Amino acid sequence: MDKKPFVTKEQLEEIVKQYPTPFHLYDERGIRENARRLREAFSWNKGFKEYFAVKATPNPYILQILKECGCGTDCSSATELMLSDGVGFSGREIMFSSNNTPAGEFKLADSLGAIINLDDITHIESVERELGGIPEVISCRYNPGGLFAISNEIMDNPGDAKYGMTTEQLFQAFRILQEKGAKEFGIHAFLASNTVTNDYYPVLAKILFEVAVRLREETGIPVSFINLSGGIGIAYRPDQEPNDIAAIGEGVKKAYEEVLVPAGMGDVAIYTELGRFMLGPYGCLVSTAIHEKHTYKEYIGLDACAVDLMRPAMYGAYHHITVMGKEDAPWDRKYDVTGSLCENNDKFAVDRMLPEIRIGDLLVIHDTGAHGFAMGYNYNGKLKSAELLLKEDGTVQLIRRAETPRDYFATLDGCGMMEKYL
Protein backbone atom coordinates (compact mmCIF):
# COMPACT_ATOMS: atom_id res chain seq x y z
CA MET A 1 0.00 0.00 0.00
CA ASP A 2 1.20 3.48 -0.81
CA LYS A 3 1.38 5.54 2.37
CA LYS A 4 0.40 9.15 1.73
CA PRO A 5 0.43 11.94 4.32
CA PHE A 6 -3.00 13.41 5.20
CA VAL A 7 -1.56 16.86 4.56
CA THR A 8 -0.10 18.35 1.36
CA LYS A 9 3.24 20.08 0.88
CA GLU A 10 1.42 23.35 0.16
CA GLN A 11 -0.59 23.10 3.38
CA LEU A 12 2.56 22.35 5.38
CA GLU A 13 4.43 25.27 3.84
CA GLU A 14 1.63 27.54 5.05
CA ILE A 15 1.57 25.96 8.51
CA VAL A 16 5.33 26.27 9.10
CA LYS A 17 5.14 30.01 8.44
CA GLN A 18 3.25 30.28 11.71
CA TYR A 19 4.42 27.25 13.66
CA PRO A 20 8.05 26.23 13.26
CA THR A 21 8.95 22.54 13.01
CA PRO A 22 9.09 20.13 14.69
CA PHE A 23 5.46 19.56 15.64
CA HIS A 24 2.91 16.78 15.77
CA LEU A 25 -0.06 17.36 13.49
CA TYR A 26 -3.41 15.57 13.93
CA ASP A 27 -6.11 15.00 11.34
CA GLU A 28 -9.57 15.74 12.74
CA ARG A 29 -11.39 14.32 9.73
CA GLY A 30 -9.45 11.05 9.87
CA ILE A 31 -10.10 10.69 13.61
CA ARG A 32 -13.84 11.23 13.19
CA GLU A 33 -14.23 8.94 10.19
CA ASN A 34 -12.32 6.16 11.91
CA ALA A 35 -14.36 6.50 15.12
CA ARG A 36 -17.50 6.25 12.99
CA ARG A 37 -16.24 3.06 11.33
CA LEU A 38 -15.57 1.53 14.75
CA ARG A 39 -19.05 2.44 15.98
CA GLU A 40 -20.62 0.92 12.87
CA ALA A 41 -18.56 -2.26 13.21
CA PHE A 42 -20.03 -2.85 16.67
CA SER A 43 -23.48 -1.37 16.10
CA TRP A 44 -24.94 -4.90 16.48
CA ASN A 45 -24.12 -4.67 20.20
CA LYS A 46 -26.52 -2.43 22.06
CA GLY A 47 -24.23 -1.43 24.89
CA PHE A 48 -21.05 -1.02 22.84
CA LYS A 49 -18.69 1.71 23.97
CA GLU A 50 -15.11 2.63 23.09
CA TYR A 51 -13.10 4.01 26.02
CA PHE A 52 -10.19 5.78 24.33
CA ALA A 53 -6.88 4.96 26.03
CA VAL A 54 -5.87 8.45 27.13
CA LYS A 55 -2.22 7.46 27.50
CA ALA A 56 -1.95 7.18 23.71
CA THR A 57 -2.71 10.87 23.08
CA PRO A 58 -3.33 12.81 26.30
CA ASN A 59 -4.55 16.06 24.78
CA PRO A 60 -7.92 17.51 25.85
CA TYR A 61 -8.75 18.80 22.35
CA ILE A 62 -8.32 15.29 20.95
CA LEU A 63 -10.39 13.86 23.83
CA GLN A 64 -13.10 16.42 23.06
CA ILE A 65 -13.33 15.23 19.44
CA LEU A 66 -13.60 11.62 20.60
CA LYS A 67 -16.25 12.59 23.13
CA GLU A 68 -18.29 14.08 20.29
CA CYS A 69 -17.86 10.72 18.52
CA GLY A 70 -19.48 8.93 21.47
CA CYS A 71 -16.29 7.62 23.09
CA GLY A 72 -15.45 7.51 26.77
CA THR A 73 -11.94 7.46 28.23
CA ASP A 74 -9.73 4.75 29.67
CA CYS A 75 -7.38 6.13 32.30
CA SER A 76 -4.36 4.63 34.01
CA SER A 77 -3.30 7.49 36.29
CA ALA A 78 -4.55 10.42 38.34
CA THR A 79 -3.66 13.02 35.73
CA GLU A 80 -5.45 11.07 33.01
CA LEU A 81 -8.52 11.05 35.24
CA MET A 82 -8.14 14.81 35.66
CA LEU A 83 -7.87 15.26 31.88
CA SER A 84 -11.08 13.29 31.42
CA ASP A 85 -12.81 15.34 34.09
CA GLY A 86 -11.58 18.57 32.54
CA VAL A 87 -13.04 17.64 29.15
CA GLY A 88 -16.35 16.77 30.81
CA PHE A 89 -16.32 12.99 30.87
CA SER A 90 -18.03 11.63 33.95
CA GLY A 91 -19.50 8.53 35.54
CA ARG A 92 -19.58 5.49 33.34
CA GLU A 93 -17.90 7.35 30.50
CA ILE A 94 -14.62 6.79 32.36
CA MET A 95 -12.84 3.47 32.82
CA PHE A 96 -10.00 3.31 35.32
CA SER A 97 -7.70 0.49 34.18
CA SER A 98 -4.63 1.02 36.31
CA ASN A 99 -2.04 -1.39 37.65
CA ASN A 100 0.25 -1.23 40.69
CA THR A 101 -2.12 1.62 41.55
CA PRO A 102 -0.69 4.43 43.71
CA ALA A 103 -2.59 5.34 46.88
CA GLY A 104 -5.42 7.79 46.39
CA GLU A 105 -6.11 7.04 42.73
CA PHE A 106 -9.04 4.67 43.32
CA LYS A 107 -10.58 7.43 45.40
CA LEU A 108 -10.17 9.99 42.64
CA ALA A 109 -11.59 7.55 40.07
CA ASP A 110 -14.57 6.80 42.31
CA SER A 111 -15.22 10.47 43.00
CA LEU A 112 -15.68 10.94 39.23
CA GLY A 113 -17.99 7.92 39.11
CA ALA A 114 -15.54 5.98 36.92
CA ILE A 115 -15.75 2.22 36.49
CA ILE A 116 -12.84 0.71 38.39
CA ASN A 117 -11.10 -2.20 36.68
CA LEU A 118 -9.04 -4.15 39.21
CA ASP A 119 -5.68 -5.42 38.01
CA ASP A 120 -5.13 -7.66 41.02
CA ILE A 121 -7.11 -9.52 43.66
CA THR A 122 -5.25 -7.64 46.44
CA HIS A 123 -6.63 -4.39 45.02
CA ILE A 124 -10.01 -5.32 46.50
CA GLU A 125 -8.54 -4.40 49.88
CA SER A 126 -6.95 -1.22 48.54
CA VAL A 127 -10.29 -0.10 47.12
CA GLU A 128 -12.11 -0.90 50.36
CA ARG A 129 -9.54 1.01 52.33
CA GLU A 130 -9.78 4.08 50.09
CA LEU A 131 -13.51 4.12 49.45
CA GLY A 132 -14.76 2.55 52.66
CA GLY A 133 -16.46 -0.17 50.59
CA ILE A 134 -16.75 -1.71 47.16
CA PRO A 135 -18.42 0.25 44.34
CA GLU A 136 -21.59 -1.25 42.88
CA VAL A 137 -20.04 -1.49 39.43
CA ILE A 138 -16.68 -3.23 39.26
CA SER A 139 -14.49 -4.92 36.67
CA CYS A 140 -11.60 -7.40 36.95
CA ARG A 141 -8.65 -7.80 34.63
CA TYR A 142 -7.96 -11.35 33.47
CA ASN A 143 -4.66 -12.93 32.43
CA PRO A 144 -5.01 -16.55 31.32
CA GLY A 145 -1.20 -16.99 31.32
CA GLY A 146 0.77 -18.98 28.78
CA LEU A 147 1.28 -17.78 25.24
CA PHE A 148 -1.40 -16.09 23.21
CA ALA A 149 -1.51 -17.63 19.75
CA ILE A 150 -3.81 -17.34 16.76
CA SER A 151 -3.73 -20.41 14.50
CA ASN A 152 -0.29 -21.40 15.82
CA GLU A 153 1.17 -17.95 15.39
CA ILE A 154 2.38 -16.59 18.73
CA MET A 155 1.04 -13.07 19.18
CA ASP A 156 2.25 -12.27 22.68
CA ASN A 157 3.24 -13.75 26.02
CA PRO A 158 0.59 -13.03 28.70
CA GLY A 159 2.33 -15.47 31.06
CA ASP A 160 5.21 -13.02 31.17
CA ALA A 161 3.05 -9.90 31.59
CA LYS A 162 2.58 -8.13 34.92
CA TYR A 163 -1.10 -7.48 34.28
CA GLY A 164 -4.26 -9.18 35.39
CA MET A 165 -5.38 -12.05 37.61
CA THR A 166 -5.07 -15.80 37.10
CA THR A 167 -8.23 -17.75 36.32
CA GLU A 168 -8.51 -18.91 39.93
CA GLN A 169 -7.98 -15.42 41.31
CA LEU A 170 -10.53 -14.01 38.89
CA PHE A 171 -13.26 -16.36 40.08
CA GLN A 172 -12.35 -15.78 43.71
CA ALA A 173 -12.25 -12.02 43.23
CA PHE A 174 -15.77 -12.01 41.77
CA ARG A 175 -17.07 -14.09 44.70
CA ILE A 176 -15.49 -11.72 47.23
CA LEU A 177 -16.71 -8.63 45.38
CA GLN A 178 -20.25 -9.97 45.30
CA GLU A 179 -20.15 -10.73 49.02
CA LYS A 180 -18.96 -7.21 49.66
CA GLY A 181 -21.90 -5.72 47.80
CA ALA A 182 -20.88 -5.26 44.17
CA LYS A 183 -23.93 -5.45 41.90
CA GLU A 184 -22.64 -5.19 38.36
CA PHE A 185 -19.58 -6.94 36.98
CA GLY A 186 -17.26 -6.79 34.00
CA ILE A 187 -14.28 -8.72 32.68
CA HIS A 188 -11.29 -7.10 30.98
CA ALA A 189 -8.23 -8.52 29.22
CA PHE A 190 -5.40 -7.19 27.08
CA LEU A 191 -3.39 -10.12 25.73
CA ALA A 192 -1.53 -8.85 22.66
CA SER A 193 -0.34 -5.45 21.51
CA ASN A 194 -0.35 -3.81 18.07
CA THR A 195 -1.91 -6.81 16.35
CA VAL A 196 -2.21 -6.49 12.60
CA THR A 197 -4.74 -9.25 12.01
CA ASN A 198 -8.52 -9.24 11.97
CA ASP A 199 -8.52 -12.27 14.28
CA TYR A 200 -7.16 -10.85 17.54
CA TYR A 201 -10.39 -9.43 18.94
CA PRO A 202 -12.53 -12.41 17.85
CA VAL A 203 -10.12 -14.93 19.43
CA LEU A 204 -9.82 -12.84 22.61
CA ALA A 205 -13.58 -12.32 22.73
CA LYS A 206 -14.24 -16.06 22.54
CA ILE A 207 -11.87 -16.68 25.47
CA LEU A 208 -13.56 -13.99 27.57
CA PHE A 209 -17.09 -15.04 26.58
CA GLU A 210 -16.33 -18.61 27.65
CA VAL A 211 -14.93 -17.38 30.97
CA ALA A 212 -18.08 -15.29 31.48
CA VAL A 213 -20.32 -18.30 30.87
CA ARG A 214 -18.25 -20.43 33.27
CA LEU A 215 -18.32 -17.66 35.86
CA ARG A 216 -22.10 -17.55 35.75
CA GLU A 217 -22.35 -21.33 35.98
CA GLU A 218 -19.96 -21.60 38.91
CA THR A 219 -20.80 -18.47 40.90
CA GLY A 220 -24.16 -17.33 39.58
CA ILE A 221 -22.60 -13.95 38.73
CA PRO A 222 -23.79 -12.61 35.36
CA VAL A 223 -21.26 -10.16 33.96
CA SER A 224 -22.87 -7.22 32.23
CA PHE A 225 -19.89 -6.03 30.18
CA ILE A 226 -16.82 -7.52 28.57
CA ASN A 227 -13.92 -5.20 27.82
CA LEU A 228 -11.68 -6.26 24.93
CA SER A 229 -9.31 -3.41 25.83
CA GLY A 230 -6.65 -2.23 23.34
CA GLY A 231 -4.31 -4.09 21.06
CA ILE A 232 -5.76 -3.54 17.59
CA GLY A 233 -2.73 -2.37 15.68
CA ILE A 234 -2.07 -0.26 12.63
CA ALA A 235 -0.04 -0.80 9.49
CA TYR A 236 3.13 1.14 10.23
CA ARG A 237 4.82 -0.40 7.19
CA PRO A 238 3.63 0.29 3.67
CA ASP A 239 3.61 -3.44 2.85
CA GLN A 240 1.26 -4.30 5.74
CA GLU A 241 -2.45 -4.81 5.19
CA PRO A 242 -4.34 -2.53 7.63
CA ASN A 243 -6.90 -4.10 9.94
CA ASP A 244 -10.48 -4.14 8.68
CA ILE A 245 -12.55 -2.98 11.63
CA ALA A 246 -15.82 -4.10 10.00
CA ALA A 247 -14.42 -7.65 9.71
CA ILE A 248 -13.21 -7.48 13.32
CA GLY A 249 -16.68 -6.41 14.50
CA GLU A 250 -18.22 -9.28 12.51
CA GLY A 251 -15.73 -11.75 14.03
CA VAL A 252 -16.62 -10.67 17.56
CA LYS A 253 -20.33 -10.88 16.69
CA LYS A 254 -19.86 -14.46 15.50
CA ALA A 255 -18.16 -15.46 18.80
CA TYR A 256 -20.91 -13.62 20.71
CA GLU A 257 -23.61 -15.57 18.89
CA GLU A 258 -21.77 -18.85 19.35
CA VAL A 259 -21.00 -18.53 23.05
CA LEU A 260 -23.01 -15.83 24.85
CA VAL A 261 -26.36 -15.92 23.08
CA PRO A 262 -26.96 -19.70 23.57
CA ALA A 263 -26.05 -19.24 27.27
CA GLY A 264 -28.83 -16.65 27.58
CA MET A 265 -26.27 -13.84 27.91
CA GLY A 266 -27.23 -11.92 24.78
CA ASP A 267 -27.41 -8.62 26.66
CA VAL A 268 -23.72 -8.36 27.58
CA ALA A 269 -22.21 -5.04 26.45
CA ILE A 270 -18.90 -5.00 24.56
CA TYR A 271 -16.39 -2.34 25.54
CA THR A 272 -13.08 -1.50 23.90
CA GLU A 273 -10.14 0.61 25.07
CA LEU A 274 -8.38 1.30 21.81
CA GLY A 275 -5.59 3.84 21.68
CA ARG A 276 -3.31 3.15 18.75
CA PHE A 277 -6.14 2.21 16.41
CA MET A 278 -8.08 5.39 17.22
CA LEU A 279 -5.27 7.88 16.74
CA GLY A 280 -2.07 6.30 15.37
CA PRO A 281 -2.54 6.96 11.63
CA TYR A 282 -4.19 10.35 12.24
CA GLY A 283 -1.10 12.06 13.57
CA CYS A 284 2.33 12.70 12.07
CA LEU A 285 5.54 14.33 13.17
CA VAL A 286 6.59 17.14 10.86
CA SER A 287 10.27 17.96 10.85
CA THR A 288 12.87 19.80 8.78
CA ALA A 289 16.18 18.43 7.52
CA ILE A 290 18.86 20.64 9.11
CA HIS A 291 22.12 18.80 8.44
CA GLU A 292 23.64 16.21 6.20
CA LYS A 293 26.70 14.23 7.16
CA HIS A 294 28.85 11.89 5.08
CA THR A 295 31.08 9.56 7.09
CA TYR A 296 30.91 5.76 7.10
CA LYS A 297 27.23 6.18 6.33
CA GLU A 298 25.00 8.88 4.93
CA TYR A 299 23.14 10.81 7.61
CA ILE A 300 20.33 13.31 7.49
CA GLY A 301 19.83 15.25 10.71
CA LEU A 302 16.36 16.52 11.61
CA ASP A 303 15.19 19.23 13.97
CA ALA A 304 13.10 16.54 15.72
CA CYS A 305 14.64 13.84 17.88
CA ALA A 306 13.67 10.86 20.02
CA VAL A 307 12.05 13.07 22.66
CA ASP A 308 9.38 13.83 20.03
CA LEU A 309 8.98 10.20 19.02
CA MET A 310 10.53 7.50 21.12
CA ARG A 311 9.24 4.37 19.40
CA PRO A 312 12.12 3.87 16.93
CA ALA A 313 14.74 4.31 19.68
CA MET A 314 12.81 2.25 22.21
CA TYR A 315 11.46 -0.62 20.11
CA GLY A 316 13.31 -0.27 16.82
CA ALA A 317 9.85 0.55 15.48
CA TYR A 318 9.38 1.39 11.81
CA HIS A 319 7.79 4.74 11.00
CA HIS A 320 7.31 5.52 7.35
CA ILE A 321 8.85 8.77 6.12
CA THR A 322 7.71 10.98 3.26
CA VAL A 323 10.01 13.69 1.96
CA MET A 324 7.43 16.28 0.97
CA GLY A 325 7.40 17.15 -2.70
CA LYS A 326 9.73 14.29 -3.64
CA GLU A 327 7.19 11.46 -3.65
CA ASP A 328 7.77 10.84 -7.34
CA ALA A 329 11.56 11.26 -7.33
CA PRO A 330 13.62 8.04 -7.37
CA TRP A 331 14.00 6.54 -3.89
CA ASP A 332 17.65 5.77 -4.56
CA ARG A 333 19.48 7.10 -1.48
CA LYS A 334 20.17 5.10 1.66
CA TYR A 335 20.09 7.21 4.82
CA ASP A 336 20.13 7.05 8.56
CA VAL A 337 17.68 9.78 9.57
CA THR A 338 18.73 11.07 12.97
CA GLY A 339 17.84 13.40 15.79
CA SER A 340 20.30 15.36 17.91
CA LEU A 341 20.37 13.39 21.17
CA CYS A 342 23.71 12.14 22.46
CA GLU A 343 22.41 8.60 22.04
CA ASN A 344 23.23 6.53 18.99
CA ASN A 345 19.75 5.01 18.97
CA ASP A 346 18.27 8.45 18.25
CA LYS A 347 17.47 7.49 14.67
CA PHE A 348 14.05 7.73 13.06
CA ALA A 349 15.23 5.37 10.31
CA VAL A 350 18.28 3.23 9.67
CA ASP A 351 19.46 2.28 6.17
CA ARG A 352 16.22 3.66 4.76
CA MET A 353 15.85 4.10 1.00
CA LEU A 354 14.54 7.61 0.36
CA PRO A 355 14.67 10.27 -2.33
CA GLU A 356 17.64 12.61 -2.16
CA ILE A 357 17.12 14.97 0.78
CA ARG A 358 18.26 18.59 0.80
CA ILE A 359 18.67 20.84 3.83
CA GLY A 360 15.35 22.57 4.41
CA ASP A 361 13.22 19.72 3.09
CA LEU A 362 10.10 18.98 5.10
CA LEU A 363 9.80 15.39 6.27
CA VAL A 364 6.58 13.78 7.45
CA ILE A 365 7.09 10.89 9.85
CA HIS A 366 3.89 8.87 9.70
CA ASP A 367 1.66 7.25 12.30
CA THR A 368 2.72 9.23 15.34
CA GLY A 369 -0.83 10.02 16.51
CA ALA A 370 -0.71 7.46 19.33
CA HIS A 371 2.19 6.81 21.70
CA GLY A 372 4.07 9.58 19.86
CA PHE A 373 4.01 12.95 21.63
CA ALA A 374 2.68 11.08 24.66
CA MET A 375 5.92 9.21 25.26
CA GLY A 376 7.99 12.37 24.98
CA TYR A 377 10.54 13.30 27.57
CA ASN A 378 13.17 15.94 28.23
CA TYR A 379 16.44 14.02 27.97
CA ASN A 380 19.43 16.11 26.90
CA GLY A 381 17.43 19.17 27.93
CA LYS A 382 15.37 18.84 24.76
CA LEU A 383 12.04 20.60 24.82
CA LYS A 384 8.79 18.97 23.83
CA SER A 385 7.24 20.04 20.55
CA ALA A 386 3.90 21.66 19.83
CA GLU A 387 0.76 19.73 18.87
CA LEU A 388 -1.41 21.09 16.05
CA LEU A 389 -4.83 20.07 14.85
CA LEU A 390 -5.70 20.11 11.16
CA LYS A 391 -9.43 20.77 11.40
CA GLU A 392 -12.09 19.50 9.06
CA ASP A 393 -12.42 22.94 7.48
CA GLY A 394 -8.72 22.95 6.60
CA THR A 395 -7.65 25.47 9.25
CA VAL A 396 -5.01 24.67 11.83
CA GLN A 397 -5.35 25.06 15.58
CA LEU A 398 -2.52 25.04 18.09
CA ILE A 399 -3.68 22.51 20.69
CA ARG A 400 -0.47 22.54 22.73
CA ARG A 401 2.32 25.06 22.40
CA ALA A 402 5.94 23.97 22.24
CA GLU A 403 7.85 23.98 25.50
CA THR A 404 10.21 26.84 26.28
CA PRO A 405 13.28 26.78 28.53
CA ARG A 406 11.06 28.30 31.18
CA ASP A 407 8.90 25.16 31.20
CA TYR A 408 12.02 23.04 31.51
CA PHE A 409 13.24 24.98 34.53
CA ALA A 410 9.83 25.53 36.10
CA THR A 411 10.13 22.73 38.63
CA LEU A 412 13.28 24.28 40.13
CA ASP A 413 10.99 26.36 42.34
CA GLY A 414 12.85 29.04 44.17
CA CYS A 415 16.19 28.19 42.63
CA GLY A 416 17.94 31.54 42.42
CA MET A 417 20.57 30.22 40.03
CA MET A 418 18.00 29.80 37.24
CA GLU A 419 16.06 32.96 37.95
CA LYS A 420 16.94 34.74 34.71
CA TYR A 421 15.24 31.91 32.75
CA LEU A 422 12.12 31.69 34.87
Ligand SMILES: *Cc1c(COP(=O)(O)O)cnc(C)c1O
Ligand atom coordinates in the same frame (compact mmCIF):
# COMPACT_ATOMS: atom_id res chain seq x y z
C1 LIG B 1 -2.21 0.86 26.58
C2 LIG B 1 -3.55 0.39 26.98
C3 LIG B 1 -4.62 0.44 26.07
C4 LIG B 1 -4.48 0.90 24.66
O1 LIG B 1 -3.64 0.09 23.93
P1 LIG B 1 -3.48 0.31 22.34
O2 LIG B 1 -2.49 -0.73 21.96
O3 LIG B 1 -3.01 1.70 22.15
O4 LIG B 1 -4.80 0.09 21.73
C5 LIG B 1 -5.86 0.04 26.53
N1 LIG B 1 -6.06 -0.40 27.79
C6 LIG B 1 -5.05 -0.47 28.68
C7 LIG B 1 -5.34 -0.94 30.05
C8 LIG B 1 -3.76 -0.09 28.31
O5 LIG B 1 -2.77 -0.16 29.19
